[in-house]
Amino acid sequence: MFDLLIRGGTCVTPSGRAQVDVGLSDGRIAAVGALSVADAREVFDASGLHVLPGVVDPQCHFREPGMTHKEDLGSGSASAALGGVTTFFEMPNTQPNTDSPEQLAWKVARARETAWVDFGFFLGATNENADALGEWETLEGCAGIKMFCGSSTGTLLVDKPEHQRRVLSSGRRRVACHSEDEARLKARKGLFAGRGVGFHPEWRDEDCAVLSTRSLMQLSRETGRRLHVLHVTTAGELPLLAENKALVTFEVCPQHLTLTAPDCYERLGTLAQMNPPIRDARHQAALWDAVRSGLVDVLGSDHAPHTLEEKAKEWPASPSGMPGVQTLLPLMLNHVHEGRLTLERLVDLTSAGPARVFGMLGKGRLAPGYDGDLTLVDLAAKKTITHDWSKSKCGWTPFDGLPVTGWPVATVVRGRFVMRDGALVGRPSAQPVRFAR
Ligand code: DOR
Numbered sequence: 001m002f003d004l005l006i007r008g009g010t011c012v013t014p015s016g017r018a019q020v021d022v023g024l025s026d027g028r029i030a031a032v033g034a035l036s037v038a039d040a041r042e043v044f045d046a047s048g049l050h051v052l053p054g055v056v057d058p059q060c061h062f063r064e065p066g067m068t069h070k071e072d073l074g075s076g077s078a079s080a081a082l083g084g085v086t087t088f089f090e091m092p093n094t095q096p097n098t099d100s101p102e103q104l105a106w107k108v109a110r111a112r113e114t115a116w117v118d119f120g121f122f123l124g125a126t127n128e129n130a131d132a133l134g135e136w137e138t139l140e141g142c143a144g145i146k147m148f149c150g151s152s153t154g155t156l157l158v159d160k161p162e163h164q165r166r167v168l169s170s171g172r173r174r175v176a177c178h179s180e181d182e183a184r185l186k187a188r189k190g191l192f193a194g195r196g197v198g199f200h201p202e203w204r205d206e207d208c209a210v211l212s213t214r215s216l217m218q219l220s221r222e223t224g225r226r227l228h229v230l231h232v233t234t235a236g237e238l239p240l241l242a243e244n245k246a247l248v249t250f251e252v253c254p255q256h257l258t259l260t261a262p263d264c265y266e267r268l269g270t271l272a273q274m275n276p277p278i279r280d281a282r283h284q285a286a287l288w289d290a291v292r293s294g295l296v297d298v299l300g301s302d303h304a305p306h307t308l309e310e311k312a313k314e315w316p317a318s319p320s321g322m323p324g325v326q327t328l329l330p331l332m333l334n335h336v337h338e339g340r341l342t343l344e345r346l347v348d349l350t351s352a353g354p355a356r357v358f359g360m361l362g363k364g365r366l367a368p369g370y371d372g373d374l375t376l377v378d379l380a381a382k383k384t385i386t387h388d389w390s391k392s393k394c395g396w397t398p399f400d401g402l403p404v405t406g407w408p409v410a411t412v413v414r415g416r417f418v419m420r421d422g423a424l425v426g427r428p429s430a431q432p433v434r435f436a437r
Contacts, residue, residue: 002030002040003415006374009046012053012347013366022051024372027414032368044417046376049409050343053351053366054086054373057325058143058358059176059230059251059300061153062088064110066095070305071393073107074114074428076325079303079391081116081418083326084408086373087354087363087433088117089143092124093154099124101136108141108432115430116418117411118373120358122146122176124156125167134171141432143358144173144228149212150180152275153304153319157182161215168225173435174249174357176228179237180204180276181211189316197315198265201277209276210236217244228357231256231302233276235286242295249297249357252287254331255324257340259398260284270311270318271398274304291341291349298353301328305394323392327385327399333377333406343379359436372415381407389422 002023011020013032021035031038062076073090080088090107092098098107104121111119120143123136133145147167148156158164159182168175185208192199213229217240220227229241229250241250261280264272272278290296304321311318329350336343355364362371382405390397411419416426 002038003042004372005035005038005040005043006046006051006376007036007043009049009051009376011051011366012343016344022366022374024415028372029366029368029370032366044410049376049378051366052347052375052377053364053370054413055084055329055350055375056087056354056360056364057085057301057303057328058089058298058354059091060088060303060325061091061093061305061321063094063305065106069393070307072114073111075391075393076303077115077117077119077428077430078424079323079326081411081424082391082422084329084375084377084411084419085325086117086375086411086413087119088325089120089122089358092122092146093156097124097154097156098122099126099129099156101139104136104139104142111430111432114428116424116428117413118430118433120433120435125158126156127158127163130158130163130166131170133167137171137173138437143433143435145171145175146178147175148178149216150178150182150185150208152178153321159183161219164219165223168219168223173359174226174228176230177216179209179212179216179229181208184208184211193316197270197273197318198262200265200273200315201261201279203316204275204277206234206236206283209234210240213237213240217248220244220247230300231276233279233283233287235283238286238290238295251298251300252291252296253300253302253324254328255302255322255398257284257287257291257335258331268398270313270315271322271396273315273318273320274302274322275320288340291345296349297357299328299332299349301325303392305392307394308396322398323390323394323396326390326392327397329375329377329408330383330385330404330406331399333379334404337379337405361434361436363433372412374412375408376410376412377406378409379406381405381409383407
């Protein structure tokens, strides 16, 4: 007797696509196979649908505490559930910063009460807490350490190699890095004042990313510490990342695979402004090659909402970032439909990849014994992404009006539906992800 039986769908299992049923009990996957005669408290007919292991978004900014006019853990995780995401990791540049055990515990407690899908939180590295991070990185709900090597939204910054080395020397888990060179950012900011958001990728240029990533690779080799480079955007970083594959993993964002400069800045103005920036077609083609070759480890949305009023400031005073947790999967399913990657490769990037990179326990695989986290999608559904559909508190999406083929129709977290047919169901009852130490 299962609690829930997902019957008749096409499952993406570790062995590939299979026409099998999934039986869930006590929050976990109990059986995968021909279960049509099995008994269950609830049966879901998944005929015509694909059943994926739950989608993990390992880079979100949900703004709580301190900026809850843009988002909070409840609204951000609801947006995640509506987009087919079963687990999120959240970033430490809140107000106050998540840079101590107390701040981390506050977020974990708040997410237990208000989040719709399972979660982990990054602890922010600072010059002050660098030596304590090794002790803190194994606290409950901690997804790892995040180090801003170049400044972005907020005040977190560890830009000097001597302090970066301290961060890498304290602890054992993979350190997630925002890789832009702070000295170059500072030196060049004034060059473009008054010239408009189209110059965002000129200011924060390829050299800015390459300089920082090259230096991080060196530090990783010196210290033997594993790193994860967030939102990689340039062709120039890819050979460096490939050379250091034993120690270093990395992420790309759907935005960088979908939007292209200069068109995005002409169409969207500062709504297209994020760090690192959306770049031209040459960089985008290199990122796609890296997706297809297997070099890229994970996709992350870098969901970073700001209100339209905030975004209306004149560049460069306008804040960087755009929402994305709800559009990650629809955009990528559309790329699958258009033949840019296979569904299996997408699952590798959104489930198996995050589990491997961050050492998640019991997640990332549609197989017996794993958590009952499933994302059900209709690969043939034709829909249009709209501001109205996007449930982030910021109230907009850069993809408004984009027609896509492929859509999430249900989200299951530890055996319970949290989204069905585009609506939230049940209530928030999320748990912190467990990690290997
Ligand atoms: O564009 C960005 N926005 N990049 C970041 O690194 C931070 C984020 C934010 O928090 O707004």
